[in-house]
Amino acid sequence: MGARSFIAFLAVLAVVGLLAFGLLSKGNVKIAVGDPVPDKVLPALPGPGHGSISEHRGHWVLVNLWASWCIPCGEEAPVLERFFRRHRTRGVTVVGIDVQDNHDDAVAFLRDHPTTYPQLRSVGNERSAAFGSIGVPENFLVNPRGRLALIWRRPVDDRILRERVAPLIEGGK
Amino acid sequence: MRRRATLAAALVLGLLVPTVAAGVTPQTTVTAIEGEVMCPICGTLLELSDSPQAQREKVYVARLVAAGETTAEIKDELVAQYGPAVLALPRASGFDLTAYLVPVLAILVAVLILAFSVTRWRRDGQRPVSGGTATAAPHGADAERLEADLSRYDL
Numbered sequence: 001m002g003a004r005s006f007i008a009f010l011a012v013l014a015v016v017g018l019l020a021f022g023l024l025s026k027g028n029v030k031i032a033v034g035d036p037v038p039d040k041v042l043p044a045l046p047g048p049g050h051g052s053i054s055e056h057r058g059h060w061v062l063v064n065l066w067a068s069w070c071i072p073c074g075e076e077a078p079v080l081e082r083f084f085r086r087h088r089t090r091g092v093t094v095v096g097i098d099v100q101d102n103h104d105d106a107v108a109f110l111r112d113h114p115t116t117y118p119q120l121r122s123v124g125n126e127r128s129a130a131f132g133s134i135g136v137p138e139n140f141l142v143n144p145r146g147r148l149a150l151i152w153r154r155p156v157d158d159r160i161l162r163e164r165v166a167p168l169i170e171g172g173k
Numbered sequence: 174m175r176r177r178a179t180l181a182a183a184l185v186l187g188l189l190v191p192t193v194a195a196g197v198t199p200q201t202t203v204t205a206i207e208g209e210v211m212c213p214i215c216g217t218l219l220e221l222s223d224s225p226q227a228q229r230e231k232v233y234v235a236r237l238v239a240a241g242e243t244t245a246e247i248k249d250e251l252v253a254q255y256g257p258a259v260l261a262l263p264r265a266s267g268f269d270l271t272a273y274l275v276p277v278l279a280i281l282v283a284v285l286i287l288a289f290s291v292t293r294w295r296r297d298g299q300r301p302v303s304g305g306t307a308t309a310a311p312h313g314a315d316a317e318r319l320e321a322d323l324s325r326y327d328l
Contacts, residue, residue: 011282018275069225100214100226102233102254124256125213 031132033151037063037142038130042120045098046107051120053095054146060092060169061142064156065128067101068109070136072155077113083161084117091144092169093117099128099136141165197241206234206247213258230255 031038039053053061064080066073077096084094094117098106106121122128131140134153141150149168152160204220212222212230219227219234233254237247251259263269311319 018271067226069229071225100255102229105229105233123254124258126256 029130029132031148031151033148035148037061037140037146037148038127039146040122040127040130042097042122042127045096045103045110045119045121051095051118053142056093056095056142057146058091058144060087060144060149062092062094062165063131063140063142064094064096065099065131065133065136065138065140066096066109067099067136068105069101073137074109074113076137076155076157077115079157079161081115081117082158083165084115087166087169088117090169095120097122097127099133100125141168143168197239199238200241200243201238201247203231203235203238206238206244207231209244209261210234210248210251210259211261213255218261230259 029038037053041050041052043049044051053063062080062083064076066076080094080096084092094115096115096117096119098109098119098121101121103121110119125133127133128136131138137155139150139152139154139156140148141152143149150165152164156165207220208218210219210230211217212219212224212227214226215222215224219230230251234247234251237250242250248260257264257269263272265273310316
C-alpha cells in the first residue's frame with residue numbers, strides 16, 4: 001500500500017469513526033426485561049449526598065423517572081409514596097430519578113409532592129438515554145439481583161401497581 | 174391561552190421584580206438567550222418551543238437574566254442543569270471542537286486534492302506522446318479494412 005493510499009485510508013477511517021461516534025452517542029440505548037438495570041451514582045435530591053440503585057441490591061426496587069414540569073409525575077408521586085409505605089417492610093423500595101430538569105424546580109416539586117423514598121437527580125438526558133426513555137414518567141421494576149423485571153413506560157396508578165408490579169414481587173420473579 | 178398568560182406574567186415578573194429589587198442591570202436579554210439555547214426534550218431552539226419543559230426553562234433563563242448574569246454565565250448554568258445538549262451550537266473546546274475543525278480540515282484536504290489532481294492532469298496533457306502506437310497509422314490489412322469501412326459509411 002502506497003503512502004497516498006494509506007493517508008486516504010486513514011482519512012476515510014476517521015470520517016467513519018466520527019459518524020459512528022455521532023450515531024452511538026445520540027441514540028438511546030435499548031433495554032429489555034432481564035437486562036441489568038442501568039445504574040450510576042447520582043446526587044441526592046434535595047441533597048447533600050449521593051445515591052444509586054445498586055445500593056438497594058437484595059431488595060426489589062421500583063425506579064421512577066420523573067421531571068417537575070411533567071403533570072402526570074405530580075399525580076403519580078403520592079401513588080408511589082403509598083406503595084413505598086405499604087411495601088417497605090417487605091424489602092421493597094422506590095427510587096425516584098429526576099431527569100431533564102433544573103435543581104430548583106425539582107426541589108420545589110418535592111416540596112409540593114413530599115416523598116420519603118430516596119430521590120436522585122440526573123443532569124440533562126443522560127439517565128433518560130441510559131434507560132432508553134421516551135418521556136416521563138417511566139417506571140422500571142428491578143429484582144433483588146439488579147435485573148429489570150418490568151418496564152412500564154407510562155405513569156403508574158394503584159391498579160397498575162396492584163395488578164402488574166405486586167404480583168412480580170410476590171412471585172419473586 | 175391561560176398557560177401562555179401565566180408564562181408571560183412569570184417572564185415579566187422574573188425580569189422585572191428581582192432587577193428592580195436588587196438594582197441589577199441585565200447583561201443580556203431573554204430573547205437573545207432563547208435564540209442560542211435548545212429545549213433539550215423538543216430538540217428545537219428554546220424560542221420555538223412551547224412545551225412544559227421549555228416553559229420552565231424560559232422562566233429559569235428569565236431569572237438568570239434578571240440576576241444580571243452574562244450570556245456565558247447563563248449558558249454555563251444551563252449546561253450544569255440540563256447538560257451540554259442545551260446549547261444550540263457546540264462549544265469550541267474539548268471533543269466538541271471537532272464540530273468546527275472537521276469541516277475546515279475537510280475543505281482544506283479537498284482543495285489540496287483538487288489542486289494536486291489539476292496540476293497532474295495539466296502536466297499529463299502537455300507531455301508529448303513518445304513512441305506510442307495509439308496514434309500510428311494502420312498498415313496492411315488494417316489499412317484496407319479501415320478504408321473499406323470508411324467508404325461504406327461515406328456520406
